[in-house]
Amino acid sequence: MLSYRHGFHAGNHADVLKHWVCVMTAQYMVQKDKPIYYIDTHSAAGIYSLNDALATKTQESQGGIKTLWDAKLPAVFKDYMAVINQLNPGETLKLYPGSPWFVRQSLRPSDKVRLFELHPQDFQLLRKNFDGDKIVAIEKQDGFSGLKALLPPPTKRAMVVIDPPYEQAKEYQQVVSAMEQALKRFVNGVYLIWYPLINRNDKQSMSETMVRKLKNLNAKSFLDVRFWVSGADEEQGMYGSGLAIFNPPWNLEQQLNEGLPFLVEKMGLTEKAGFSVEYKEVT
Numbered sequence: 001m002l003s004y005r006h007g008f009h010a011g012n013h014a015d016v017l018k019h020w021v022c023v024m025t026a027q028y029m030v031q032k033d034k035p036i037y038y039i040d041t042h043s044a045a046g047i048y049s050l051n052d053a054l055a056t057k058t059q060e061s062q063g064g065i066k067t068l069w070d071a072k073l074p075a076v077f078k079d080y081m082a083v084i085n086q087l088n089p090g091e092t093l094k095l096y097p098g099s100p101w102f103v104r105q106s107l108r109p110s111d112k113v114r115l116f117e118l119h120p121q122d123f124q125l126l127r128k129n130f131d132g133d134k135i136v137a138i139e140k141q142d143g144f145s146g147l148k149a150l151l152p153p154p155t156k157r158a159m160v161v162i163d164p165p166y167e168q169a170k171e172y173q174q175v176v177s178a179m180e181q182a183l184k185r186f187v188n189g190v191y192l193i194w195y196p197l198i199n200r201n202d203k204q205s206m207s208e209t210m211v212r213k214l215k216n217l218n219a220k221s222f223l224d225v226r227f228w229v230s231g232a233d234e235e236q237g238m239y240g241s242g243l244a245i246f247n248p249p250w251n252l253e254q255q256l257n258e259g260l261p262f263l264v265e266k267m268g269l270t271e272k273a274g275f276s277v278e279y280k281e282v283t
Contacts, residue, residue: 010048011061011096013267014241016068017227018194019102020259021243021252022161023080025190026106028249029159035110037153039160041143041178043100043115045125047087050096061096063229067266069093076259079106099161101129104136111135114150116143144178152186163194172210176217183219183246190247197240199232207242214244215280222280223248225256227263231272253279 009015029036050061065084073081083105087095100115107113113136117123123140130136139146147160162178164171175193182191193214195207215222228240245252260275267273 009060010098011050011065013064013227013229013263014194014196014238015096016064016263016267017225017241018163018192018243019097019099020077020080021225021245021256022099022102022192023083023106024076024252024255025159025192025245025249026103027079028251029157029190030106030108030111032157034157035108035112035155037112037114037150037155037158038100038103038107039114039116039147039150039158040100040103040163041116041147041161042163042165043117043122043126043138043143044098044119045117045122046098046101046115046129047125048096048098049094051094061093063267063269065096066093071266074259074262076255077262099163100126100136103159103161104130104133107135109135112153112155113137114146115139116141116146118142144174147178148181148185151182151189153189156186156188158186158189160189160191161194162191166196166206169206172206176210176213179214179217179246183217187219188247190249191245193244195242195244196238197226197228197232197242198238199235200237211242211244214246217246218282219246220282221247223253224278224280225260225276227260227275229264229267229273230270234270234272248279253277 083097083102087097104113115138117126127138162175211224223245226240226242230239232239256277264273264275
């Protein structure tokens with residue numbers, strides 16, 4: 001099933017959470033000299049126009065990145081916004097990057113990027129956006145299968161983003177299965193799994209079940225961060241999102257608690273907007 005196009009949702013509140021965390025994680029990982037592998041299982045197009053037919057149809061960026069564009073931001077958002085400003089040197093916000101582009105800006109010539117995307121149009125756009133980048137390799141392949149083949153990485157350091165569309169119920173279990181295999185192959189990797197918070201009971205239970213299973217996997221540490229713009233009983237469809245993170249940077253929990261109240265203030269739609277940060281360490 002290849003109907004999903006992330007361009008409809010580019011720059012929404014879920015993107016802001018996901019990409020902000022991706023940037024903070026990448027910035028932490030490059031502090032050590034040893035090269036890292038960055039692997040993105042569902043890369044999509046890499047860069048999106050907020051003025052094209054997809055983005056203008058939904059206008060989701062209005063409640064997301066556009067609430068931050070002219071705002072005075074806490075320091076914890078500096079690196080995240082720097083990537084956006086680089087793509088938008090003028091006063092108007094026209095382009096919004098995806099996770100591969102955000103992370104790539106933090107990486108070094110010695111690092112490696114492996115991107116997977118199955119949708120034919122997004123695959124072509126992804127190749128165009130990273131054309132000539134010597135550290136980036138792009139494959140039109142199922143990202144779950146691609147991830148398995150790349151672990152463990154030669155450098156024994158990896159940042160992995162898993163962000164399927166969750167259009168099909170089986171994708172929730174695919175994430176769990178992929179992480180079971182990934183941790184067996186490379187338990188020390190940093191893995192970030194994005195998931196939706198949806199107020200329909202069947203879909204919501206799928207997210208909750210998935211995260212519960214992920215928490216019980218054999219990992220050194222686990223962080224679950226959630227950000228919602230309204231209450232589950234107020235907003236039809238996706239009212240928020242979360243990231244399940246294996247082996248998060250030691251300072252990420254503090255950074256999240258510094259920045260999330262600001263996101264609630266800027267993007268919250270009702271008094272029930274909020275966030276949670278839960279950290280678990282295996283001793």
